[in-house]
Each structure stands twice: as C-alpha cells, then as structure tokens.
Amino acid sequence: MIRRCERCGSETHLLEKCSFCGKYVCRQCEHAAKRVKKVTRVVICKGCFGDTKKMKEYENWK
Numbered sequence: 001m002i003r004r005c006e007r008c009g010s011e012t013h014l015l016e017k018c019s020f021c022g023k024y025v026c027r028q029c030e031h032a033a034k035r036v037k038k039v040t041r042v043v044i045c046k047g048c049f050g051d052t053k054k055m056k057e058y059e060n061w062k
C-alpha cells in the first residue's frame, strides 16, 4: 500500500507517526526515533525537531 507523507508529500510504504505533532512522516522527514520502556516508540519529525520545547520533551522522554 502506498501512502503519502503528511509533511513532504512523497509516496512511501513506510510512514511513522510523529509523537509530537501526530503527522505520519516518511523516513526522510523523521529526525530521530527511540524506544522507551521497551514497547513505546517515540518518533520526532524534522518539523518538531526545530521546536526547542518539543526537542527537550523528546530528550526527556524515557
């Protein structure tokens, strides 16, 4: 199934939901991702990475 990235609009098979703005973004728009508590995957998109407050939240998310 082909879907579209909600950030750049490119078509991709793999979209991940940004944990901060809730948009489905492609790998290019995903800035970083990490796993917390072994089950939750936290994703931050490049749009949210530019936001200092969100970036701090991402770093503090354990």
Ligand SMILES: [Zn+2]
Binding pocket: 005, 006, 007, 008, 009, 010, 025, 026, 027, 028, 029
């Ligand atoms: Zn994208």
Ligand SMILES: [Zn+2]
Binding pocket: 018, 019, 020, 021, 022, 023, 044, 045, 046, 047, 048
């Ligand atoms: Zn985002």
